Amino acid sequence: MPDDAMTPRERVLKLFAGEKIDRPPCFSGMGNVTTEGLKKFGYKFAAVHSDAKMMADAAASTYKLFGFECGVVPFDLCVEAEALGCAVNVYSHVEDILYPTIKTKLVNSEDEMDIAIPSGLTERGRVPLMREAIGLMKKDIGGEVVAGAHVLGPFTLAGQVMELNTLLKLSFKKPDKVGKLLDKLADALIIIAKEYEKAGADYITVREMGATSDVLSPRVFKTLILPYLQKIFSKLELNTVLHICGKTNDIAVFMLDSGAKAISVDQKNDVAETRKKIGDSALLFGNYDPYNVLVSGTTDQVRETIKQCMNNGVSAVWPGCDIWPTVPPANFNAMMDEVKQYRR
Amino acid sequence: MATEERRKEILETLKNAVIQYDEDAAKEFSQMALDEGMDANDAIFNGLVSGMEEVGRLFEAQEYFVPELLMCADALYVGLDILKPHVKQLDLGIRGSVVIGTVEGDVHDIGKNIVKMMFDVAGFQVYDLGKDVPLDKFVEEHMKTHSDLVCLSAMMTTTMVGMKKVIDDLKAKNPDVKIMIGGAPVSQDIAEKWGADGYSPDATNALKDAINMISSLKKMKEEAEAKKGS
Structure with missing residues (x-):
């Protein structure tokens, strides 16, 4: 069996290193906790965000249950804004699955955009908890699979620390002012990402979905967003992925220019076209729909979609967003099986 | 009453104010429409909304993105706030x-x-x-x-x-x-x-959906008026 030729961990690391591998890995840089995994431990979704052991257990369970080829923390997108001083709502009163959101803004008007990054950022909010969770997860499954973490991109983070409407309008009216804020946020993100690296993360995904071409023009992406992504990627030494969802065909080349080792796109991207544009050697991760296919599709639809992704030229089979927790085990297994059977 | 020529000029300016997200022009010409005795409905639908229809087209053609759309919406609201208190209730058989x-x-x-x-x-x-x-x-x-x-x-x-x-x-x-x-x-x-x-x-x-909805309302209004006229 060629699958025994290397562990999932070796396969992903070789992929990042540009070495030849037998098949695309099937992993993600975004949250992939499942309700099956939570059930195994008797954990509530609302509780796993604020306990390092629970977070690490839940993150490792997707590999243990389905053979998914990574472990990734956190599951929410609020760690960075929280460390900067925003309050977070984890919806502890809700039985269903709701992801935490930001409750209070840091910047309430255009005049308050000149923020200072608090000192001791790595000891604020849940950054210490993340450090611990990465360590625990790495100890648990790190010998077999890669350990990943993610941070937001500066623009998406800016959309959390201030009103998104205002940010979007200012990015058009006063790009210099927005640029200054993004520069500071990029510094904060570098500090946090480096901390994750120190804690043992093998790769980090920067999620800049706020700057998708569904929202911002490719021109604004290039002039206002890209420079700060480049700043971040130039400062990080571990393996990096830039994820942007939505319409990304027009910015795929810019995404690669960011200096990220790999780019990640979702189901709205025409991957075959992107592959042609960026050439054979660039790392392109994607791009199945984690809800409409993986959760609500049939196993046949899952297999068909996954095969299509690989035929279109993805370097790794990877979801367009967080894996939605209620994914049926049969669908998860079908995905893993389809990837393992695939040969270039 | 504004002349037909003047009416067209004001409508065109309102339309462009929305397209070019010019809040000042939207404000000035909405007030002017009222001062010169224009029908507020006319100014809203054939001025501001016409502008938003064009914005919809620009958005679809990916010439405009969300920031532009938000700024156009701001201009539309500036005009709407001035004109809306003067709208005569339309009897369209719809009260949504x-x-x-x-x-x-x-x-x-x-x-x-x-x-x-x-x-x-x-x-x-x-x-x-x-x-x-x-x-x-x-x-x-x-x-x-x-x-x-x-x-x-x-x-x-x-x-x-x-x-x-x-x-x-x-x-x-x-x-x-x-x-x-x-x-x-x-x-x-x-x-x-x-x-x-x-x-x-x-x-x-x-x-697009919302504009389609408004456009069909506009059509119904015209039909209702045509009936009244005949």
């Missing part, structure tokens, strides 16, 4: 009311606000619940207001799932209510499966 909001867990409201704006323009009574709205609140507000429509918005896959529960609850309490769902992760398939009456996957489509 809508409960609208973004579902709990989702703090994004740009798409919702664009749809809300078009309802405002169309003269709907809008009950805006805002963002991150607890699911029960939609049902509660609908039962309280007896709205014709309920619009649910979700920007993320992670919050879309809550819509199903709201749809089930609403339909159980009032089978006649019309439900529209919208947002990036929503699909025709999901709308059908969950029993929603309509859907919009993104701001472009939401805007």
